[in-house]
Amino acid sequence: xNTTISDIAKIAGVAKSTVSRYLNGGSVSEATRRKxxxxxxxxxxxxxxxxxxxKAKKTSMIGAIVPRLxxxxxxxxVTGMDEELRENGYQLLIINTSQNLSREIEALYDLAxxxxxxxxxxxxxxxxxxxxxxxxxxxxxxxxxxxxxxxHSIIYDxxxxxxxIGRYILAKGHRDIAYLGVTEKDVAVGVRRKHGFQQAxxxxxxxxxxxxxxxxxxxxxxxxxxxxLDNRDRRPTAIVCATDNIALGVMKAAHMRGIRIPEDISVTxxxxxxxxxVIHPGLTTVKYGYAAGxxxxxxxxxxxxxxxxxxxxxxxxxxxxxxxxxxxxE
Amino acid sequence: xNTTISDIAKIAGVAKSTVSRYLNGGSVSEATRRKxxxxxxxxxxxxxxxxxxxKAKKTSMIGAIVPRLxxxxxxxxVTGMDEELRENGYQLLIINTSQNLSREIEALYDLAxxxxxxxxxxxxxxxxxxxxxxxxxxxxxxxxxxxxxxxHSIIYDxxxxxxxIGRYILAKGHRDIAYLGVTEKDVAVGVRRKHGFQQAxxxxxxxxxxxxxxxxxxxxxxxxxxxxLDNRDRRPTAIVCATDNIALGVMKAAHMRGIRIPEDISVTxxxxxxxxxVIHPGLTTVKYGYAAGxxxxxxxxxxxxxxxxxxxxxxxxxxxxxxxxxxxxE
DNA sequence: CAACGCTTTGGAACCGGTTCCGATGCTTTG
DNA sequence: CAAAGCATCGGAACCGGTTCCAAAGCGTTG
Numbered sequence: 001x002n003t004t005i006s007d008i009a010k011i012a013g014v015a016k017s018t019v020s021r022y023l024n025g026g027s028v029s030e031a032t033r034r035k036x037x038x039x040x041x042x043x044x045x046x047x048x049x050x051x052x053x054x055k056a057k058k059t060s061m062i063g064a065i066v067p068r069l070x071x072x073x074x075x076x077x078v079t080g081m082d083e084e085l086r087e088n089g090y091q092l093l094i095i096n097t098s099q100n101l102s103r104e105i106e107a108l109y110d111l112a113x114x115x116x117x118x119x120x121x122x123x124x125x126x127x128x129x130x131x132x133x134x135x136x137x138x139x140x141x142x143x144x145x146x147x148x149x150x151x152h153s154i155i156y157d158x159x160x161x162x163x164x165i166g167r168y169i170l171a172k173g174h175r176d177i178a179y180l181g182v183t184e185k186d187v188a189v190g191v192r193r194k195h196g197f198q199q200a201x202x203x204x205x206x207x208x209x210x211x212x213x214x215x216x217x218x219x220x221x222x223x224x225x226x227x228x229l230d231n232r233d234r235r236p237t238a239i240v241c242a243t244d245n246i247a248l249g250v251m252k253a254a255h256m257r258g259i260r261i262p263e264d265i266s267v268t269x270x271x272x273x274x275x276x277x278v279i280h281p282g283l284t285t286v287k288y289g290y291a292a293g294x295x296x297x298x299x300x301x302x303x304x305x306x307x308x309x310x311x312x313x314x315x316x317x318x319x320x321x322x323x324x325x326x327x328x329x330e
Numbered sequence: 331x332n333t334t335i336s337d338i339a340k341i342a343g344v345a346k347s348t349v350s351r352y353l354n355g356g357s358v359s360e361a362t363r364r365k366x367x368x369x370x371x372x373x374x375x376x377x378x379x380x381x382x383x384x385k386a387k388k389t390s391m392i393g394a395i396v397p398r399l400x401x402x403x404x405x406x407x408v409t410g411m412d413e414e415l416r417e418n419g420y421q422l423l424i425i426n427t428s429q430n431l432s433r434e435i436e437a438l439y440d441l442a443x444x445x446x447x448x449x450x451x452x453x454x455x456x457x458x459x460x461x462x463x464x465x466x467x468x469x470x471x472x473x474x475x476x477x478x479x480x481x482h483s484i485i486y487d488x489x490x491x492x493x494x495i496g497r498y499i500l501a502k503g504h505r506d507i508a509y510l511g512v513t514e515k516d517v518a519v520g521v522r523r524k525h526g527f528q529q530a531x532x533x534x535x536x537x538x539x540x541x542x543x544x545x546x547x548x549x550x551x552x553x554x555x556x557x558x559l560d561n562r563d564r565r566p567t568a569i570v571c572a573t574d575n576i577a578l579g580v581m582k583a584a585h586m587r588g589i590r591i592p593e594d595i596s597v598t599x600x601x602x603x604x605x606x607x608v609i610h611p612g613l614t615t616v617k618y619g620y621a622a623g624x625x626x627x628x629x630x631x632x633x634x635x636x637x638x639x640x641x642x643x644x645x646x647x648x649x650x651x652x653x654x655x656x657x658x659x660e
Numbered sequence: 661c662a663a664c665g666c667t668t669t670g671g672a673a674c675c676g677g678t679t680c681c682g683a684t685g686c687t688t689t690g
Numbered sequence: 691c692a693a694a695g696c697a698t699c700g701g702a703a704c705c706g707g708t709t710c711c712a713a714a715g716c717g718t719t720g
Contacts, residue, residue: 016676074405082428
């Protein structure tokens with residue numbers, strides 16, 4: 001069943017170094033080439049990549065540590081990474097942590113044990129143990145989605161995007177706004193988007209906002225939205241949501257109550273998920289190029305592996321997409 | 331940087347076999363245990379898993395070959411697999427083929443080279459080369475989503491689901507129906523769902539359907555839907571779609587034309603994607619338990635690896651979900 | 661006190677490849 | 691025709707672990 005290079009050599013009547021040379025394009029005579037070729041076809045020999053990597057002391061694998069796979073952002077990003085890596089002869093090894101922070105640390109050591117060449121970490125929070133682990137494994141790591149000065153980072157321009165959403169909502173005449181965000185532990189989504197929004201708010205006299213917190217899951221968002229919508233004596237004219245998923249939850253909660261969007265209340269999202277385009281009304285949101293982000297992360301990590309220099313911080317652009325979910329109430 | 335077991339042994343003043351014994355829980359005296367422990371902590375030694383697997387001649391990895399990652403079904407399934415495998419000490423290696431059939435074959439050989447223990451193939455089409463590859467690599471393989479008599483298979487009950495959708499639509503009084511399907515090369519989605527639907531149709535006098543073909547992507551579905559909707563002199567009262575994505579495309583195409591759902595035309599889907607619940611109107615569809623399917627596939631492949639017996643064919647249940655996208659026109 | 665048994669340890673072989681180096685045989689050149 | 695050069699090949703060492711076996715050290719027992 002499991003033929004080795006020695007078997008091939010023995011059957012072909014040559015030394016295993018010759019077989020190895022044949023496999024790796026060394027100088028082999030036409031006669032032996034044919035012999036070996038024939039034996040390999042005959043036996044269905046497949047080289048053992050462990051033995052190869054053992055000698056080479058490295059693999060052509062790049063690891064991706066993701067908090068979850070079943071999210072639009074994650075799957076898009078991973079797909080982008082995978083394609084870029086494959087085009088360059090690398091293989092992607094995905095580790096799903098199921099949003100378990102300590103599992104990220106384990107994953108780091110795990111990947112080191114497997115002599116992975118580089119790692120892209122889809123970060124949500126960055127702790128001390130992350131940094132010591134990265135230090136200890138001695139493998140290039142890139143943060144995607146969060147930044148830290150000691151580690152190469154790629155982030156989306158959440159602050160400016162939040163600012164632009166805020167400006168837009170205000171320009172549409174909204175003054176009583178609810179901001180439905182997420183935990184501040186997630187710096188990018190929970191803090192930076194909100195701060196951008198707050199900056200816009202500060203620049204506009206007479207505008208005020210209440211801040212609420214939700215989870216990432218749509219079901220939690222529906223609940224959080226209910227709290228806002230059921231507050232009869234102080235209902236905002238617009239709800240700004242920190243993610244598209246949350247916005248979807250708000251829209252559902254509104255629809256269940258017969259509240260129309262955008263006539264009765266306006267909604268915005270963040271992310272640019274595909275569905276935001278097909279639903280009715282279309283969701284005004286900010287679109288991030290997740291696939292492009294994944295490709296870039298892949299390119300950068302490959303550079304780091306080859307010991308080329310890479311910018312410590314890369315900020316990715318976004319695209320503001322205006323659809324129908326915001327009413328002009330001037 | 332890269333300390334080996336020999337380094338540890340030298341520093342600790344013991345033989346490397348002793349260190350290995352320490353690491354794998356053999357009998358080591360308290361004194362040497364402490365010495366080795368200390369040195370390992372000091373150096374941050376991480377064993378090279380290649381060398382381990384080389385000797386062990388296997389890994390604790392299971393491979394998943396998926397046509398694409400950025401689909402609801404795939405990411406749910408993969409997540410389920412991953413969790414089940416991790417709980418049992420296996421690691422998942424995902425290979426994304428970007429819907430390139432020949433890459434599935436490459437992936438098969440690739441995984442063999444890496445001495446993966448078992449493989450779950452998210453099948454769309456099964457060709458001769460698939461079967462010879464599976465034969466040749468000598469590793470347990472499970473088909474998920476398609477069946478073949480020679481390979482362990484897990485499928486969803488597409489035929490019955492299609493039948494039930496058909497019965498439902500007919501019971502609601504629809505007689506002029508458009509079926510928007512996909513290529514017949516995909517036996518599960520393209521053939522079995524359709525056949526189930528056709529069976530229901532055959533049992534109902536006076537009902538007829540036109541069959542159209544679309545791709546899996548929503549944008550293609552929008553186009554295909556347009557052909558149906560713009561055919562003024564023969565517009566069906568209902569469109570049955572082979573996937574939720576296609577149904578979403580139909581809904582968008584309808585909305586762009588001011589055609590109301592379900593008042594002007596009814597729509598059904600297949601799959602049970604999360605979004606079908608939050609959109610308005612809610613999409614009547616059939617829900618598959620993708621995560622559960624993934625877990626089951628994982629369990630079966632682990633059994634095969636341990637040379638336990640497994641049913642050749644497992645048929646997974648579905649759940650019919652009635653929402654608001656179908657009108658009663660009796 | 662010799663024989664025995666148990667725990668602990670070191671040495672060596674092995675897993676399946678790659679690579680370096682030296683030997684061989686053939687062709688080319690002066 | 692001898693010397694030099696080149697392509698081809700075999701042997702051995704090596705990558706970093708695991709495992710088998712024999713030896714050493716120790717206490718127990720008759």
